[in-house]
Amino acid sequence: MKSLGVQLIVELYGCDRSLLDDPTHSERILVDAINGSGATVIQPFFHHFSPHGVSGVVVIAESHVAIHTWPEYAYCALDIFTCGSQVKPELILDHIRSEFRAKEVSVMEVKRGTLIVPPHTLFHKPMESTTPA
């Protein structure tokens, strides 16, 4: 079943609380994970909440990676949404999970944009002008 994109919906438990509360470090972890996977960062934005917690989103050429952290519960919610066949979202997840030192992980994988069109006409974004999906 062909789709335009795939999304990993990830729960990370038992993470390092100080890292979860550090927007600069969190941004570096996500950006390094994205770069290491071969995906392309377009724009990161990270926000630190008072008294604690971080929300961060990195728009990438292949869609986005988002994180919301609750340091008080050593927990963060992570979304990794990629399109195209070049980038493996699992690589992004592996790096982030490892860097935040998560003790438990839950992952749900969802196909996005499963269109009823002839497979050879299904192109990803950014446009893969010569590579059918």
Added chain:
Amino acid sequence: MKSLGVQLIVELYGCDRSLLDDPTHSERILVDAINGSGATVIQPFFHHFSPHGVSGVVVIAESHVAIHTWPEYAYCALDIFTCGSQVKPELILDHIRSEFRAKEVSVMEVKRGTLIVPPHTLFHKPMESTTPA
């Protein structure tokens, strides 16, 4: 079952193709939807792809709203992630669905951060110092 947040994973089909390819208009639709729901915009970022397609994310105080559009398929992938009990993500979805004139919609609702802690200790972000979840 108590959770820190709820996420609507939405597929919108049969949308207005010209709106899907307009980052300025798409941003206005999402920001209006968020403001109309009582949620608080922190930072929007929208990117237009060549030759077509938009990726947009709005970080909100209650988490985020993200959209990725494929005008060539009249389709967009939408994520609405909110935490706390004040904001109803369905209100955000209703506005966006209506504005993009989607003919078909698929919605999956996912609870995020279902922690095994006593309910009276489960607080949302931003901190609801007096309101247990």
